[in-house]
Amino acid sequence: MADASDIETADRLSRRRARILPVFAIIFLSQQAAFISQQVEGGTRTVDHVKTGAWLILSIVLLLALTTGGFWLWRKSVRDLLDDDVTRANRGAAMRTGFLATMMGGIALYLIALFEPVGGREVAHLLVTIGLAAAVLRFGLLERRAHKGG
Amino acid sequence: MADGLGNRLNALRAERGLTQAALAELVGVSRKTINTVENGVFVPSALLALRIARALGRPVEEVFFLEG
Numbered sequence: 001m002a003d004a005s006d007i008e009t010a011d012r013l014s015r016r017r018a019r020i021l022p023v024f025a026i027i028f029l030s031q032q033a034a035f036i037s038q039q040v041e042g043g044t045r046t047v048d049h050v051k052t053g054a055w056l057i058l059s060i061v062l063l064l065a066l067t068t069g070g071f072w073l074w075r076k077s078v079r080d081l082l083d084d085d086v087t088r089a090n091r092g093a094a095m096r097t098g099f100l101a102t103m104m105g106g107i108a109l110y111l112i113a114l115f116e117p118v119g120g121r122e123v124a125h126l127l128v129t130i131g132l133a134a135a136v137l138r139f140g141l142l143e144r145r146a147h148k149g150g
Numbered sequence: 151m152a153d154g155l156g157n158r159l160n161a162l163r164a165e166r167g168l169t170q171a172a173l174a175e176l177v178g179v180s181r182k183t184i185n186t187v188e189n190g191v192f193v194p195s196a197l198l199a200l201r202i203a204r205a206l207g208r209p210v211e212e213v214f215f216l217e218g
Contacts, residue, residue, distance in 0.1 A: 003175065004171065004172075004175050007171055007174050007175050007180060007181055008171065010180050010181075011171070011180060011181045011182065014180065014182055081179070081180040082180070084179055084180045084182070084183050085179070085183055085192070085194065085195060085198055086180070086182055086183050086186050086192050087180075087182075089192060145191065146182050146185065146186045146191060146192070147182055147185070148189075149185060149189050
């Protein structure tokens with residue numbers, strides 16, 4: 001059973017998560033400007049591989065944060081409060097948004113590929129970015145709304 | 151079906167002199183959950199509604215009601 005200190009800690013961490021996630025989503029999207037210019041220039045330099053590695057790591061971290069709620073090093077009673085009914089409902093809505101964004105991105109890329117060849121790696125990169133950024137942004141905004149008025 | 155779920159959580163909580171955090175502790179949920187239920191942002195499950203009603207010492211139909 002959660003005590004007052006757990007509830008206070010979970011509240012603080014949950015507010016922090018709600019503030020940080022939309023910022024991460026925007027940073028994640030802004031990284032894509034570098035990806036697009038890299039594709040135009042050929043992208044075979046060491047720095048390009050570092051950028052791709054950074055994108056991959058951030059993608060995995062965001063995916064794990066979205067699906068598990070994050071804060072993996074905290075005690076279970078706090079993590080349970082951070083993954084309560086409201087958070088799970090918000091995550092479900094965010095996943096739906098991410099799915100829809102990925103499907104729309106897939107359709108757009110399919111249409112582009114009719115006129116311009118698009119590589120498999122580029123398609124995967126763009127679909128992961130679109131779906132993940134949309135889901136993380138929506139989750140963060142829903143969590144912010146949940147904290148309002150309290 | 152256009153019915154929404156209304157609640158008297160704010161009034162009943164005030165009557166008992168409980169903050170959102172204090173009620174959250176009694177129910178065993180986060181303060182955010184109490185806040186969203188109270189503001190009508192989140193429709194609680196039957197289980198959560200019963201737990202909130204029990205924590206307030208009231209029958210569930212006194213805490214929650216159908217709107218519209």
